[in-house]
Amino acid sequence: MRTVRESALDVLRARGMTTVFGNPGSTELPFLKHFPGDFRYVLGLQEAVVVGMADGYALASGTTALVNLHTGPGTGNAMGALLNARANRTPMVVTAGQQVRAMLTMEALLANPQPTLLPQPAVKWAYEPPRPADVPAALARAVQVAETPPHGPVLLSLPMDDFDAAVTEEEDRTALRTAARRVEHANAPRPETVRALADRIATARSAVLVVGDDVDAAGAWDAVVRLAERGGIPVWGAPVSARVSFPHDHPLYRGELPPAIGPLARALEGHDLVVVIGAPVFRYYPYVPGPYLPDGAELVLLTRDADEAAKAPVGDAVVADPGLTAQALADHFPDRTSAPAPHRPSRTPWTEDGVLPPGAALAAVVEGAPGNTLWVNESPSNVPQFHQAARISNPGSYLFSAGGGLGFGAAAAVGAQLGAPDRPVVAVLGDGSVHYAVQALWTAAAYRVPVTFVVLSNARYAILEWFAQLEHAQGAPGLEIPGLDILAIAAGYGVRSRRAESAGDLTKLVREATAQDEGPVLIDVPVTTELPSL
Incomplete structure (x- = not known):
C-alpha cells in the first residue's frame, strides 16, 4: 500500500510541478524527507522571498509554481508576497505544514488554529484536508483552482503526520485521475x-x-x-x-x-x-x-x-x-498598412558630479542589455524613465508588481531566470526596494542563477517623497536611508558586485554580466532623484 507522500508526489509530477520553492520548518520535514531526485528544491532564506521567487518563476515560465511554507509563522511572513501574487494573477499552489492531528485540538506549539483563515484574502482558495488520504486529491484540485482565470495563489494546510499515512489503491488512482484532468478556459464572446x-x-x-x-x-x-x-x-x-x-x-x-x-x-x-x-x-x-x-x-x-x-x-x-x-x-475591420514607427533619437547620457540622472542610467543599462532581455522592475520612482529607455516591444518581456508592495523585484528576478533559463534577466531595483527581498541574493549565488541586478542608489525612498508632496505630508520621517553599502551586502551573500563609474562603464558592465552564465552579478549605480509626475 502506498503512502500519502508517494501519491502526492505523483500528482505533482502529473502536473509538471517538480520545482519546489521553500523555506523548511519542522512541520515540513515529513513531506521533504527522501526528497526525490527528479524534483528540484529552491531554498529561500525568508518566506516572502520564497513566494516572490515562485511568483517570478510562474510568470516567466507560464506554468504553475509550487511553494512550501512553515505553518502559521511562515504563512504570516509570506503574506505581503502572497498579496502581490494575487494582484499579479499568478498561478501558484502554496502548501503550509501543520501540527500533527492529535495535537490540533489543544493548539500545541506550531499548530495553526485558523489555517484557512490566515491567508485570506491573498488566496483564491484555502483548505485543510479532513483526512490524510484526501491530501493528493486536494493537491490536484488546488492546481485546477490556481489555473482557473483569473489565475491566483491557493493554499493547502497539510498536517505533518499525514504524509506517512497509507492510501488505498482506489484513493491513489482517483487522485491521479483528478491530476490528469485538463480544463480548457476559452470563453468566446457571443x-x-x-x-x-x-x-x-x-x-x-x-x-x-x-x-x-x-x-x-x-x-x-x-x-x-x-x-x-x-x-x-x-x-x-x-x-x-x-x-x-x-x-x-x-x-x-x-x-x-x-x-x-x-x-x-x-x-x-x-x-x-x-x-x-x-x-x-x-x-x-x-x-x-x-x-x-x-x-x-x-x-x-x-x-x-x-x-x-x-x-x-x-x-x-x-x-x-x-x-x-x-x-x-x-475581423470586423479591413486590413490596413501600419505606419512605420517614428524615429526615436538617441539620448546622450551625462553625469553630474559622477552621479547619473535616472534616465541616463537606464538608457545605459538598456544599451548594454541583449534584445531578448526579460526585464524585472522594482524602482517605482523611475518607471517612466525605464519605459522611455527600454521601449519594450515583445510579449513576455516585462514584470512589475501589480500589488504595490515592495519585495517583488529581486526575488522575482531569481525565479524568472529559473523559469526562463534561455533568456537574460535584468532586474532594475531601487536601493530601498532591494532590501525588502535582499535574501534573494543568497539564493541566486547558491544556485548560480545568472541574474543581473542593477541597483539605482539615491539613499532614499523617492516614491514616498513624491507621495508626501501629493498628500501634503512633507516632513514625514523615515524617507531617507543613508549608510547602505549594497556592494558589501552583495559580497556577503556571495554575489559578484561592481559600482558603475560612468554611463559608458555601466553599459559595459551590463553587457558583460548578461553575456555570462556563471552566476549573479550586482551593479550599483549612484543616481540623482527625479520624482514622478501625474
Missing part, C-alpha cells in the same frame, strides 16, 4: 456582442484602447495589435501595469495612463469611446478626485475576470477571453 461593439468602435468619433496585464498573460498580444492596426485605434497602457501588453515602439502607442481619477480622465479627453482590454477599471492611487471619464465618453471593459467587471465604477463589460474577443473584433 457573435452579436462582438458585432455590436465593433459597430460602436466604427461609429465612434474617436475610440481608444486601454490595454492591461491580462493581454500579455493570456497570449492576446498579437490579437490586440491587429485590432488596433485594423481599426486605426490609438492605445494607452493601463495605469500601474505589471506587464507590457502592447509594443512601446508602435506608432499607435501613447504611453501609460496616470493612476489617478482626475488626471486619467484628462489624459483621455477627446475620446468618446474607451475600450479597456485585460485591465481593471482602473488601478488608482493616489486619490485625485475628478470624473472617471471625459465628458460624453463611454467605456466598455473586456475581461475574463467577472469580479473586475462587477467592481468597475463606470462602463459596460464583456466577460470573455481577451484574445478571442480582440481577434473577433479585428
Whole structure:
C-alpha cells in the first residue's frame, strides 16, 4: 500500500510541478524527507522571498509554481508576497505544514488554529484536508483552482503526520485521475456582442484602447495589435501595469495612463469611446478626485475576470477571453498598412558630479542589455524613465508588481531566470526596494542563477517623497536611508558586485554580466532623484 507522500508526489509530477520553492520548518520535514531526485528544491532564506521567487518563476515560465511554507509563522511572513501574487494573477499552489492531528485540538506549539483563515484574502482558495488520504486529491484540485482565470495563489494546510499515512489503491488512482484532468478556459464572446461593439468602435468619433496585464498573460498580444492596426485605434497602457501588453515602439502607442481619477480622465479627453482590454477599471492611487471619464465618453471593459467587471465604477463589460474577443473584433475591420514607427533619437547620457540622472542610467543599462532581455522592475520612482529607455516591444518581456508592495523585484528576478533559463534577466531595483527581498541574493549565488541586478542608489525612498508632496505630508520621517553599502551586502551573500563609474562603464558592465552564465552579478549605480509626475 502506498503512502500519502508517494501519491502526492505523483500528482505533482502529473502536473509538471517538480520545482519546489521553500523555506523548511519542522512541520515540513515529513513531506521533504527522501526528497526525490527528479524534483528540484529552491531554498529561500525568508518566506516572502520564497513566494516572490515562485511568483517570478510562474510568470516567466507560464506554468504553475509550487511553494512550501512553515505553518502559521511562515504563512504570516509570506503574506505581503502572497498579496502581490494575487494582484499579479499568478498561478501558484502554496502548501503550509501543520501540527500533527492529535495535537490540533489543544493548539500545541506550531499548530495553526485558523489555517484557512490566515491567508485570506491573498488566496483564491484555502483548505485543510479532513483526512490524510484526501491530501493528493486536494493537491490536484488546488492546481485546477490556481489555473482557473483569473489565475491566483491557493493554499493547502497539510498536517505533518499525514504524509506517512497509507492510501488505498482506489484513493491513489482517483487522485491521479483528478491530476490528469485538463480544463480548457476559452470563453468566446457571443457573435452579436462582438458585432455590436465593433459597430460602436466604427461609429465612434474617436475610440481608444486601454490595454492591461491580462493581454500579455493570456497570449492576446498579437490579437490586440491587429485590432488596433485594423481599426486605426490609438492605445494607452493601463495605469500601474505589471506587464507590457502592447509594443512601446508602435506608432499607435501613447504611453501609460496616470493612476489617478482626475488626471486619467484628462489624459483621455477627446475620446468618446474607451475600450479597456485585460485591465481593471482602473488601478488608482493616489486619490485625485475628478470624473472617471471625459465628458460624453463611454467605456466598455473586456475581461475574463467577472469580479473586475462587477467592481468597475463606470462602463459596460464583456466577460470573455481577451484574445478571442480582440481577434473577433479585428475581423470586423479591413486590413490596413501600419505606419512605420517614428524615429526615436538617441539620448546622450551625462553625469553630474559622477552621479547619473535616472534616465541616463537606464538608457545605459538598456544599451548594454541583449534584445531578448526579460526585464524585472522594482524602482517605482523611475518607471517612466525605464519605459522611455527600454521601449519594450515583445510579449513576455516585462514584470512589475501589480500589488504595490515592495519585495517583488529581486526575488522575482531569481525565479524568472529559473523559469526562463534561455533568456537574460535584468532586474532594475531601487536601493530601498532591494532590501525588502535582499535574501534573494543568497539564493541566486547558491544556485548560480545568472541574474543581473542593477541597483539605482539615491539613499532614499523617492516614491514616498513624491507621495508626501501629493498628500501634503512633507516632513514625514523615515524617507531617507543613508549608510547602505549594497556592494558589501552583495559580497556577503556571495554575489559578484561592481559600482558603475560612468554611463559608458555601466553599459559595459551590463553587457558583460548578461553575456555570462556563471552566476549573479550586482551593479550599483549612484543616481540623482527625479520624482514622478501625474
